Amino acid sequence: MNKKLFSIGLVMVLGAAYSLTSFSQVKPETLVKQRQAAMTLQGKYFYLQLRPMAQGKSPYDANVVARDAGYLEALTKMPWDGFTPATKDVKSAALPAVFTDTAKFKEAQDRLQSEVAKLVSVSKSGDEAAVKAQIGAVDKACGGCHETFREKQ
Amino acid sequence: MNKKLFSIGLVMVLGAAYSLTSFSQVKPETLVKQRQAAMTLQGKYFYLQLRPMAQGKSPYDANVVARDAGYLEALTKMPWDGFTPATKDVKSAALPAVFTDTAKFKEAQDRLQSEVAKLVSVSKSGDEAAVKAQIGAVDKACGGCHETFREKQ
Numbered sequence: 001m002n003k004k005l006f007s008i009g010l011v012m013v014l015g016a017a018y019s020l021t022s023f024s025q026v027k028p029e030t031l032v033k034q035r036q037a038a039m040t041l042q043g044k045y046f047y048l049q050l051r052p053m054a055q056g057k058s059p060y061d062a063n064v065v066a067r068d069a070g071y072l073e074a075l076t077k078m079p080w081d082g083f084t085p086a087t088k089d090v091k092s093a094a095l096p097a098v099f100t101d102t103a104k105f106k107e108a109q110d111r112l113q114s115e116v117a118k119l120v121s122v123s124k125s126g127d128e129a130a131v132k133a134q135i136g137a138v139d140k141a142c143g144g145c146h147e148t149f150r151e152k153q
Numbered sequence: 154m155n156k157k158l159f160s161i162g163l164v165m166v167l168g169a170a171y172s173l174t175s176f177s178q179v180k181p182e183t184l185v186k187q188r189q190a191a192m193t194l195q196g197k198y199f200y201l202q203l204r205p206m207a208q209g210k211s212p213y214d215a216n217v218v219a220r221d222a223g224y225l226e227a228l229t230k231m232p233w234d235g236f237t238p239a240t241k242d243v244k245s246a247a248l249p250a251v252f253t254d255t256a257k258f259k260e261a262q263d264r265l266q267s268e269v270a271k272l273v274s275v276s277k278s279g280d281e282a283a284v285k286a287q288i289g290a291v292d293k294a295c296g297g298c299h300e301t302f303r304e305k306q
Contacts, residue, residue: 026201034197037190041231044187048179074227078194 028087035082036092042075046138054135062123065131069123072116072138080109093151101148108145115141181240188235189245195228199291207288215276218284222276225269225291233262246304254301261298268294 026034045068052058053065088099098105115138122134198221205211206218241252251258272287 034193037193037197040187040190041194044190044231071227071231074224078197078224 028084028090031082031084031087032090032092035079038075038078038082042072042142045071045075046142050135051139054132054139060128060132062126062128062131065135066120066123069116069120073113073120076109076113076116080106093153095149095151098149105145105149108141108149112138112141112145181237181243184235184237184240185243185245188232191228191231191235195225195295198224198228199295203288204292207285207292213281213285215279215281215284218288219273219276222269222273226266226273229262229266229269246306248302248304251302258298258302261294261302265291265294265298 049058049064050068050072053060083094083098083105085099087094088096115134119131119134119138122130125131202211202217203221203225206213236247236251236258238252240247241249268287268291272284272291275283275287278284
């Protein structure tokens with residue numbers, strides 16, 4: 001029985017190790033490159049397209065807003081698994097707080113995802129004023145996180 | 154009347170120029186960085202997660218497949234507006250054919266998007282063999298485009 005339990009335990013340990021393989025083999029530098037890629041694309045659709053529309057700096061296009069909101073919904077889920085402890089010494093704009101205040105960092109991620117989900121929903125309503133207000137809320141969520149967790153730029 | 158037509162024409166020209174502003178102000182180097190970011194993330198989810206699963210190199214996880222397929226559906230729409238003629242002299246792995254054989258390049262984009270759309274659909278079916286076959290089809294679409302339009306790596 002003990003032998004059987006041991007075997008089961010061994011299988012579980014090996015299974016866990018195996019299922020981690022594909023991720024743990026990714027170099028810290030690659031994780032940083034991937035998370036920065038997600039941020040670059042958030043910048044493309046948010047800072048270069050959505051925010052200028054909300055601020056009246058480029059013409060409002062409801063179709064582009066809906067498309068970009070959908071892109072952001074995917075993109076704002078992508079960066080976070082790249083902030084592993086193994087990446088903390090790789091040169092990037094991430095402040096040490098990312099790795100020390102992980103609960104607050106997680107809260108900031110959740111807040112962004114929640115504001116973006118609201119943007120997706122409101123972008124389907126055709127209510128331009130509400131969309132613009134929600135773009136402002138997403139902007140605050142981006143900025144709030146950058147304030148605490150990213151080097152000043 | 155001619156004056157009125159001229160005024161309308163002027164408004165249309167200015168309007169068109171205005172609506173292009175937010176895009177045309179983006180530097181070619183930024184466009185290249187953005188399109189490369191999209192490719193980096195396609196690599197994260199396809200080459201580092203989906204393909205190893207299809208090849209039996211990492212354990213198959215239907216939930217991860219469905220999530221990644223959804224991410225790819227968004228990501229495979231993102232790179233293409235970054236391949237503008239203005240970027241052709243910016244250092245990158247893009248071959249000249251990108252800018253000369255634009256019809257074939259567009260076909261390759263459409264093929265990838267179509268194979269990824271099929272993957273999204275089949276990933277909801279729970280048919281592991283069909284999913285793995287479709288991951289293979291996406292792989293071929295990636296590779297076919299790289300063969301013609303990207304420098305050998």
